[in-house]
Amino acid sequence: MIKITFPDGAIREYEAGVSALEIAKSISEGLARKVLAAKVNNEVWDATRTITTDATLNLLTWDDTDGKSTFWHSSAHLMAEAVEALYPGVKFWVGPAIDRGFYYDMDLGDRKLSEADLEAIEKKMAELAKQQNTYLRKEISKSEAIQYFTEKGDEYKLDLLQNLEDGNITFYSQGNFTDLCRGPHIPTTAPIKAIKLTNVAGAYWKGDEKNKQLTRVYGITFPNQKELDEYLALLEEAKKRDHRKLAKELSLYIFDDDTGSGLPLWMPNGAIIVEELEKLAKETEEDAGYKRVVTPHIAKESMYLTSGHLPYYKDSMFPPMEMDGERYYLKAMNCPHHHKIFDAEPRSYRDLPFRIAEYGTCYRYEQSGELFGLMRVRMLHMNDGHLYCSKEQFFEEFKAVNEMYLKYFKIFGIDKYVMRLSLHAPEKLGQKYVNEPELWLETEAMVRQVLIDTGTPFIEVPDEAAFYGPKIDVQIYSVIGREFTLATNQVDFSSGKRFNLSFTNKNNEPETPLIIHRAPLGTHERFIGFLLEHYAGKFPVWLSPLQVKILPISDKFLPYAQQVEAALKAHRVRVAIDDRSEKIGKKIREAELSRVPYMLVVGEKDMNEGNVSVRRQGQGDVGAMPIASFVQQIVTEIKERSS
RNA sequence: GCCGUUGUAGCUCAGUGGUAGAGCACUUCCUUGGUAAGGAAGAGGUCGAGAGUUCAAUUCUCUUCAACGGCUCCA
Known part of the structure; x- marks a missing residue:
């Protein structure tokens, strides 16, 4: 006998080799029908897998996140079965569950999938689901697995197998479909009642654009039609809040073919909102001791070589114009210009912190496929500002910037966001990151402390920092679920040296300032795009174009x-x-x-x-x-x- | 940039191998009405652009531009 501990702390005894599903049945048939998977000792398992030792058990149903993702992962397998039945010879890569549904990447050879094909696949899936096939788990040796996929001629699964250890490999089968898969899966295909394949897209193999592009089919499934209908209705509602639709209704901006894609033309209504935002920012910054500056839209190549932008970000900049044998670039960022202003006069520690701000328009050559309404554009107003300070002043300055963010968010009632502390990856020092191991650790600790001090919930993400220092990004989601960085607050201990910036410290010695790059309102384009969705087009009176x-x-x-x-x-x-x-x-x-x-x-x-x-x-x-x-x-x- | 889809009136969308239609918006006239659509008439489109096939292309084919859904990217 083994002891099974339930979430409420109750302990019951069962025969060794019992499955979660059988345990559910022993409680009630109704519960057993709802069980999709189980958490055994905190690991998600098939509900049908036998339990042989004492364990904690949590039965997972549609109401659990893990239950849903198991359901969707199994749906991905069902889709693969349908696709294989319809298009023999198809090869599969991976088919995970995602936040809303699932996808499967596949190599269909020369075949292209259209909307009509998706319907055919849906139909086939429904047909297969009705067969109520069981998802069977099978542990298999690596050599057997290799043999299976070699015979099948499936180089993708063979590639996956390379990184798997013998003794740790499982196959899952349902109906006529067998897949290399870690699992877990739901007991049978029976509960997959409502199916919607949402779209077909290209996706690079292993996410690398140098690799072959596979066909990715996205879908979502539900245990009943009603939930699917509700989900689709919700999507329709979200579309009504889409900033692109709202902006058109409110005549805020247009994109024009002759002007160029990603180059918004702000119409009078939109310009009012831009200016109201800037008015708020100017007042806030004046109170916080910033001075305003104005810098040109273009600069010579040499400055961007100094800043280090050209070698790294040339692809994201518009190509240069030549004049009198000099190459000029449209500015993609204001920082180098601001550094020059810091450097224009001798600075003493008495001048620090030196805070300057500008809402300069920057131009970035975003790839055509990346443009997205106002959220991703080629002309943008950066809500830019730079602070130059000593190491001793850094903590207070960075904290003040963070507080400015929170102040703004309070004004706009923004509460659904994630603060992301982006850190360096030590193994990439000297390549992706400036080689200053101690400065990294020191500033990262200070940035973390600022977040803790201001009581801001945050997540830490390694290997996401800027090349010149750690940063805090504010992540938000558009109504259609895309993630964006709304605002950013960055530490820079590199540019000071690159630009030879210095101030005279108390000991009458030259010292390199630390720099903070900050854009609490991000870019005014993205911020307004976000606000449109946030307010569903119903701006507060102060922002409303017509009051x-x-x-x-x-x-x-x-x-x-x-x-x-x-x-x-x-x-x-x-x-x-x-x-x-x-x-x-x-x-x-x-x-x-x-x-x-x-x-x-x-x-x-x-x-x-x-x-x-x-x-x-x-x-x-x-x-x-x-x-x-x-x-x-x-x-x-x-x-x-x-x- | 890559894969896929789509481009018809200001907006939302029908439609066709024989040079186009609806609703809303717009203009004019009638109406002067107290809290979510009064009535009538009118005007408005080189059917995204270029090329090809055809007696004839908005419709079929190719190219191109743009938008959309993803992928990649995002200082």
Whole structure:
């Protein structure tokens, strides 16, 4: 007999060789039907695998993350079975579960998959699932495995086998399909009831663009149709929040073929948001002791050689222009220009920390396939700033920058993000990273301490640092699930030396400053793209391109509407009158749909009483008040940047 | 850059080997109406661009540009 410990601490005895599924059955048939996999001694196992020693057991169902991913991984195998049945000779690479569903990479030879093919595969999968085939696990020796795939002529699985140790190799089979797989899998194909193959894409073998491109099919499955329908509905909802769609509806920016891809043309509405953001940043930075600078859009090749950017990032820069025998590049970053400003005058420790900021437009040649609405563009306003300080000052300065981030996030109500502490990889010192082992450890420790001190939750990621130092990135997700770095705060102990920067310290000796690169609002393009999705297009009043729309009941009240308009304009409130000869219902409907935060209905009653009837977007009628009260209220709201 | 899909009116989308249609938006007229669509008329497109096949191409083929979904990349 063996002792099985359940999550609630209960211990029960079973015959050795019992499976999790059998244990579930001993509890209830209903539970057994729901079991997809099991966590045995904290390791995810097949529910059908026999347990021979004392163990802790956690039965996994659809409600568990591990249950879901097992379900999806098994679905990937089911898809592979369907694909093999439809297109014999196909070779498979890997087919993991992902956050939402699964994919399988395959080599289909010359065959191309279309939408119609996906439907055919779906149909076949449903047919195979109904056979309720069991997922069978088989331990196999390496030589047998090699023989199997050599006979099959499958170089991909043979490649996988190379890195596996004998005695640790398993095959899984269901129906007519056998795959090299670590598992685990669900007991049978029966629970895979609702299937949707979402898209087909190319994916480089082993993720290396030098390798052959395989066909990747993405899909998702559910234990019932209802959940699939709900999932698809959720995707539709997300699409409505997509910043690209919202920006079009709000006339914020356009991309134009003649201008070039990735080069946004900010229209008046969008420009207002850019400027409001910059106004916030300027005020915040002024309070934090920054000075503003302005630098050119281009610079000579020599500066980017000094900075080290050219050898490393040439591919990401627009090609140079030649003039008078000199090569000039469009700037892809502001840092070198700022370093030159630091270097322009002799600096003493009394001048430090030296903080400068600029929202310079930078140009980066992002690969065409990488462009993504406003989130990834070729012209971007960096919310850039550089701090030059001594080692002693570094901690406080870095901390202040971090606090600035948190202040911004509070204003915007941003709470779904991940702070990522990006560290170096010691084995890559001198190659990917500046060879300063001690400085790395020292600054990494300081950066970590800043996060701890400010109580900021974070994750640590090795081998993600900049070449010149560790950094903190703020990661966010677009509504369609893509991850982006929103903001970044970086330590740089390399550029100071590269640019020969120095200040005179207290001992009258030259000393190289540490540099902090910071962009708490990232780029204004990406930040606005993010805000659009964050607010679902309903900007807070201070950011809204149009803040108030006045809706006269009829033409008769236009003069009064203009009087209200003038009162608001006197306080620089962005206001417009809907002067069309339309009924009030239509004006309201269109104003609501345009997402203007305040609507003022004005008619005879209001005119006689000197009032405006206020309507808040999404909330409806909130009652009448005197013009002056409304002006006072909205001016305060704008000033406080309340959301 | 690579794989795949898509490009028709300002927007959302139908459609066809014989030079195009709807709804919304727009313009004009009627209507002057108190909290989410009043009515009528009108205007608007070299069917992404270039080439080929054809008597004839928006439609078929090729090239190219762009967007979209991924991959790779992301200072």
